Amino acid sequence: MSVVLWVVNIILAVSFVGSGLMKIGRARESLVESGQEWADGFSENTVKLIGAVEFLGALGLILPRALDILPVLTPVAATCLFVVMVGAVTTHVRRGELAVRGQAALSLGLLTAVSAVLGFATL
Structure with a gap:
């Protein structure tokens, strides 16, 4: 299961x-x-914030487990990115463009x- 987790996390x-x-x-x-x-529905700062959260979340998917420093942060980062993606899907649904x-x-x-x-299962 650890190999599957690494593959998924690297892709993400x-x-x-x-x-x-x-x-x-x-x-x-x-x-x-x-x-x-x-992006037209958000301010410049909000778009930058979303980008920063995605970038930092990506680091959180790899570094804690790879460095064996607080590996619990890896599934926490995945959970936070899940919340971001719920927001993204909600935005697309609201705009009527989920299928596209x-x-x-x-x-x-x-x-x-x-x-x-x-991640939580392999701790």
């Missing part, structure tokens, strides 16, 4: 590092123009839930 970490850095490094208007229309643009958020949300359950 890569996804959230990329997504988080994109939100941190690009202006909100640039995100909207590139097809992420959801919300599938990635839904998939990442399910993977974060799997990571959290497996």
Whole structure:
């Protein structure tokens, strides 16, 4: 089960590092123009905050367990990212675009839930 957890966490970490850095490094208007229309409903600071949470959550999925320093933080990070993905799915549902643009958020949300359950089970 530990191997499955590592594979899931690596996939999630890569996804959230990329997504988080994109939100941190690009202006909100640039995100909207590139097809992420959801960002239009949030302030610039909120989009940056979401990006920072995703980036830090990605680090939390890997570093505590890899360094064997407070490994309980790994499933806690997965749980926090699950909450972020619930917000993302809710935003897409509210905007009526779950079938078109919300599938990635839904998939990442399910993977974060799997990571959290497996992480707490292997402590």
